Amino acid sequence: MFTALLIEQLLNGLQLGVMLFLMAAGLTLIFGVMGLINLAHGSLYMVGAFACATIAAATGSFWLGLVASLAAAAGVGALIEVAVIRRLYDRDHLDQVLATFALILILSEGARWLFGSFPLYLDIPRQLQGAVPLPGGGQYQLYRLAIIAVGFLVAIGLYLLISKTRLGMRIRAGESDREMIAALGVDISTLYTVVFALGAALAGLAGALVGALQSVQVGMGEPVLILAFVVIVIGGIGSIKGALVGAVIVGVVDTMGRFLLPSLLALTMPAAQATTIGAALASMLIYVVMALILAFRPSGLFAAET
Amino acid sequence: MKRILTASLFGLSLATSGLAHAEPVKIGVITTLSGGGAGLGIDMRDAFQLAIKQSGNKDIELVVEDDAQKPELAVQIAEKMIQGDKVDLMTGIIWSNLAMAVVPNAVAQDIIYLSPNAGPSALAGANCNANYFNVAYQNDNFHEAMGEYANKDYKNTFILAPNYPAGKDALTGFKRYYKGTLSGEVYTQVGQTDYAAEIAQIRASGADSVYFFLPGGMGIAFMKQYAQSGVGIPVMGPSFSFDQDVLPAVGDAALGVKNSASWSPDLDNEASKAFVESFKAEYDRLPSIYAAQSWDTANLILSALSKASVKDKDAFRAALKAADFKSVRGDFAFNNNQHPIQNIYVREVVKDGDVLTNKIIATAFEKHKDAYAEQCGL
Numbered sequence: 001m002f003t004a005l006l007i008e009q010l011l012n013g014l015q016l017g018v019m020l021f022l023m024a025a026g027l028t029l030i031f032g033v034m035g036l037i038n039l040a041h042g043s044l045y046m047v048g049a050f051a052c053a054t055i056a057a058a059t060g061s062f063w064l065g066l067v068a069s070l071a072a073a074a075g076v077g078a079l080i081e082v083a084v085i086r087r088l089y090d091r092d093h094l095d096q097v098l099a100t101f102a103l104i105l106i107l108s109e110g111a112r113w114l115f116g117s118f119p120l121y122l123d124i125p126r127q128l129q130g131a132v133p134l135p136g137g138g139q140y141q142l143y144r145l146a147i148i149a150v151g152f153l154v155a156i157g158l159y160l161l162i163s164k165t166r167l168g169m170r171i172r173a174g175e176s177d178r179e180m181i182a183a184l185g186v187d188i189s190t191l192y193t194v195v196f197a198l199g200a201a202l203a204g205l206a207g208a209l210v211g212a213l214q215s216v217q218v219g220m221g222e223p224v225l226i227l228a229f230v231v232i233v234i235g236g237i238g239s240i241k242g243a244l245v246g247a248v249i250v251g252v253v254d255t256m257g258r259f260l261l262p263s264l265l266a267l268t269m270p271a272a273q274a275t276t277i278g279a280a281l282a283s284m285l286i287y288v289v290m291a292l293i294l295a296f297r298p299s300g301l302f303a304a305e306t
Numbered sequence: 307m308k309r310i311l312t313a314s315l316f317g318l319s320l321a322t323s324g325l326a327h328a329e330p331v332k333i334g335v336i337t338t339l340s341g342g343g344a345g346l347g348i349d350m351r352d353a354f355q356l357a358i359k360q361s362g363n364k365d366i367e368l369v370v371e372d373d374a375q376k377p378e379l380a381v382q383i384a385e386k387m388i389q390g391d392k393v394d395l396m397t398g399i400i401w402s403n404l405a406m407a408v409v410p411n412a413v414a415q416d417i418i419y420l421s422p423n424a425g426p427s428a429l430a431g432a433n434c435n436a437n438y439f440n441v442a443y444q445n446d447n448f449h450e451a452m453g454e455y456a457n458k459d460y461k462n463t464f465i466l467a468p469n470y471p472a473g474k475d476a477l478t479g480f481k482r483y484y485k486g487t488l489s490g491e492v493y494t495q496v497g498q499t500d501y502a503a504e505i506a507q508i509r510a511s512g513a514d515s516v517y518f519f520l521p522g523g524m525g526i527a528f529m530k531q532y533a534q535s536g537v538g539i540p541v542m543g544p545s546f547s548f549d550q551d552v553l554p555a556v557g558d559a560a561l562g563v564k565n566s567a568s569w570s571p572d573l574d575n576e577a578s579k580a581f582v583e584s585f586k587a588e589y590d591r592l593p594s595i596y597a598a599q600s601w602d603t604a605n606l607i608l609s610a611l612s613k614a615s616v617k618d619k620d621a622f623r624a625a626l627k628a629a630d631f632k633s634v635r636g637d638f639a640f641n642n643n644q645h646p647i648q649n650i651y652v653r654e655v656v657k658d659g660d661v662l663t664n665k666i667i668a669t670a671f672e673k674h675k676d677a678y679a680e681q682c683g684l
Contacts, residue, residue, distance in 0.1 A: 002510075005509075005510040008506040008510075009503055009506050012502035012506060015502065016500060112344075117339070117348050118345045118554070119523055121554055123530075124534060130536060131536030138506075139535070139536045141502075141534050141536065143534060212530075213500070213527065213531055213534075214523070214526070214530070215342075215526035215530075215552075215555050216555070217342055217523055218340070219341040219342055219344075220342070220523075223497060258494075259507060271491070275491050275492060275493055279492070279494065283469075283495050
């Protein structure tokens with residue numbers, strides 16, 4: 001029974017990691033290419049979830065909702081880039097943080113104004129309902145397995161996009177020397193809009209996928225955003241590979257900590273105390289891990305050499 | 307001359323009528339209007355405003371502020387209301403950790419605070435205060451009721467709650483009356499949205515039932531994930547995870563779940579029926595338990611205002627303690643620690659047409675008192 005539980009928890013950690021990867025990939029891409037700290041990334045996650053919930057409720061199809069979430073998040077992302085973000089590339093990080101924080105407030109209040117404060121209903125598609133048996137006698141929710149699969153597909157897709165295509169070449173070039181590629185005649189402002197919209201679409205996809213598991217409500221993006229920042233700091237800012245590894249580390253450490261720490265502590269102290277202290281320690285664990293990694297690799301695991 | 311006399315008489319009569327009329331009353335409402343817990347605070351605020359509006363009392367001025375479910379923000383707002391706005395009364399806080407941050411300090415400055423929801427145990431026992439009235443419940447109460455009810459069907463329950471004062475009160479309350487064994491006891495983070503790790507533990511624990519207290523968005527996330535996990539053992543909870551604010555988002559996964567509360571939209575009394583009807587007419591949705599408690603808080607304040615001046619603290623406190631108002635919960639009285647003595651019901655989630663709502667199926671406790679009142683010196 002314990003092996004089954006362990007496998008299930010590992011899968012849970014992996015699923016959380018993959019979801020964080022979808023968020024962190026966009027964040028790190030935008031930071032790597034444009035040097036921009038985008039706090040509003042969590043709001044794009046929320047936009048994706050709301051778009052999916054609205055379209056799914058109107059049409060009855062989760063899949064149409066998923067398409068809508070990609071379109072809406074990419075659309076809102078492109079709009080924000082053209083209207084606001086474009087003016088921030090030459091400013092320092094404090095200005096960027098202030099402006100994108102303002103965007104969080106605007107998008108949150110906008111969503112509240114449009115949809116109200118009560119959570120929306122979004123259910124898992126019928127094809128992915130239920131659980132599948134695991135080796136060792138356990139069971140695992142099919143939908144979470146699907147999220148893991150989607151996450152790895154996106155990771156492979158991003159790898160191919162960045163290392164094999166012309167757009168990817170430009171993104172890499174933009175990362176290392178933006179003046180030079182502008183001088184070579186690449187339309188840098190369109191490239192930035194495309195990268196920003198791509199990052200936004202990934203956040204929107206994460207929002208829609210997770211919205212079906214959790215609750216679709218205003219402010220759902222901010223807690224995830226904090227974890228996504230932890231991920232890119234661990235992984236090395238600007239590195240997609242780092243984002244994937246960092247996300248899986250954070251996901252697995254967080255899940256395993258929540259599950260194992262209280263039972264480990266119970267060996268040395270009364271059960272009631274162990275559950276409370278264990279829960280408190282588990283919530284700190286990923287930050288402890290982050291501090292340890294940064295102590296040995298100050299710029300993250302896979303820092304881009306710049 | 308005659309004209310001057312009439313004018314001055316008229317003026318005098320105006321002045322005296324102004325005096326005879328109740329003096330203005332300022333009520334500070336700190337509640338959660340943004341973030342994941344906003345649904346609860348909005349129901350609280352809407353019901354409070356509606357009750358004041360219906361009373362036609364024009365002397366009451368409300369100062370409403372959003373605490374964003376952050377204790378440090380709530381403390382700042384409270385200071386501003388007490389020092390700047392000079393409020394006479396305060397109310398509105400939904401979350402126990404925020405109540406713990408605000409209430410002890412406010413009542414120490416001789417502000418009367420009426421709680422429409424949070425009822426942390428730390429304020430119900432030895433640290434009770436003459437200026438603190440809880441119109442909702444002591445936190446343990448609903449959980450005690452479910453613990454008692456669970457004895458009927460279950461022997462081995464897995465319990466979980468968030469790691470904050472109300473979460474600890476919840477599991478303490480459940481355990482106080484539950485006679486079976488516990489196959490697991492877990493505290494989760496406040497605001498947590500993914501419960502996969504906990505659900506895996508439930509599956510492995512061999513429990514015959516699950517009791518959880520996860521208010522707001524936390525409960526929605528848990529129920530949706532639990533329903534999909536294939537664990538399949540029955541769940542139960544306090545009303546907070548199955549109330550009108552979350553049911554539409556949880557969907558049919560909640561059907562048939564038993565939960566405990568001091569009120570339900572189908573409770574059979576005049577005040578409750580009138581409340582549900584006017585709330586629906588005004589806001590076009592069914593009220594939640596938070597709305598009901600807040601409605602009672604407003605009506606309690608109105609009843610006390612009609613008896614005593616808010617400036618005469620002793621008289622006003624006595625008028626509040628008399629609880630001479632029509633509660634939507636039926637019989638309502640204050641215990642010595644100024645927490646309610648009330649019935650706690652067991653409800654079941656049902657579908658009324660297309661709308662998910664609750665229906666009372668049993669009474670767990672009649673005229674229930676909390677366990678801390680004896681330690682209170684009032």
